[in-house]
Amino acid sequence: MFRLNRKPKKGLIGVDISSTSVKVLALSVSNGRYEVIAYAVEPLPEGAAVEKNIVNPEVVSEAIERAIAECNPITDEVAFAIPTASVISKVIEMDQDMNDDEREVQIRLDAEQYIPFPLDEVSLDFEVVSIVPHKQNKVNVLLVATRTENVEVRNEALIYAGLTPKVADVESLAIERAFSVFSNTLPIAAKIIALFDIGHSIMTLSILDEGKIVYTREQSFGGKQLTQDIQKRYGLSYAEAERVKKDNSLPEDYEHEVLHPFMDALAQQAKRSLQLFYSASEYDGIDHILLAGGTANLESLPKLLQNSLGYRVTIADPFLQMTFAQNVNIKKIKQDAPALMVACGAALRSFD
Incomplete structure (x- = not known):
């Protein structure tokens, strides 16, 4: 385990x-x-x-x-x-008076209900997270499992x-x-947070409600797209495009011809992700947007997203x-x- x-x-x-x-x-x-x-x-x-x-x-x-x-x-x-994306998470109800050894035995007996892989290929763990409301002697147990590989x-x-x-x-x-270590720096009314983690090739939307992630969705979009746009525009190799992007040593037309179209596309992806979240859940709004990931620090991106999405946008900084x-x-x-x-x-x- x-x-x-x-x-x-x-x-x-x-x-x-x-x-x-x-x-x-x-x-x-x-x-x-x-x-x-x-x-x-x-x-x-x-x-x-x-x-x-x-x-x-x-x-x-x-x-x-x-x-x-x-x-x-x-x-x-x-x-x-x-x-x-490599982990299966489920909240299951179990008897409150069971100890951890008994819970593990029960989970393994019932594993086929929760885990679509052979048990000998899986690593798993669990944690009691809360008491089940209106059910005597029942607790909610968070079960997480992933392929051992x-x-x-x-x-x-x-x-x-x-x-x-x-x-x-x-x-x-x-x-x-x-x-949790910097949530108190956000506006007091910001209870439902949309966190966009913009990585190299994947953008992940996580919705936090009172500090707990209640929804996650990944889509194929990230900083790699900007590198490829630079590569195509200026006839560079991928490695050269990555270098000039990091060094900020790009021609004068870069912002207008490459950066702004990329950020517009990112805003459209973010808007679509939020729409999918609303359609798949009981939520109809959020209070604040945080940007994380290696692409989050693009200059003027928070302002562009704020104008496009209609929510206040800030950069995530756990420090x-x-x-x-x-x-x-x-x-x-x-x-x-x-x-x-x-x-x-x-x-x-x-x-x-």
Whole structure:
């Protein structure tokens, strides 16, 4: 079984392996506040991971090693996250007086009802989350399961990098945890939040109601589209297009000819995602939009989305109320903050 709730003996490094980079983050508590004590982002070569699935564990492991060497955390124990799309989550009712061993036996006996894979190919865990209203002696239990290969391929990459995997989390739960440490900076009336995580090739809409994710939907759209648009417009290789995008060393017509059309397309994708959410749920509105992911920091994107969608839009920054150790590059981590939600949520497992 992989563990949602195992308490570490010492602090954990949060590791997020995405399609384009490895992100490493470690936290401590100082004077009642979280403090970032280690942080690094190491790019991955094209194809090492595709849509968050590790294709080349050896190359990913080498990137993790470089990130660890750069930030030099004080522990080698790790919490990492499984992509939400690779995880089955269900809330099931169980008897309140059962202990964890009894729950596990019952879940495995009933597994075919919940998990569409052979049980010997699955890693699973569970957690009691609430009492069932109006039902005596019944509790809601969150069951999460994934193919064991999704856990093992990450374990392999981490172990080869000299680290000790301790906790396998789920990206959506890590995001909830990261959101919790800065949610009080949002307007008081903002109870229903739409979080758009704009990654390399996937844009994920997560709806948080009172801090809990109640809806998630992925679609194929992300920063890769902008790179391809630059590549096509200026006759560059993909690698060259990525470099000039990051360096911001593009011709004068870039904003008008490439960037603005891309952001318009992103706004249309976001609007469609919200419409699909409304049609698939009982919700008919949201209170606030947060932008996360590596594409979130595009200049003027929040304003464009705000005008297009009609909701206030801000950038997600889990470090808003944190302090930073002297060795942490504050300017860089603030720039990377929207893309560090999962790594931060994983690192916060140190304090469960």
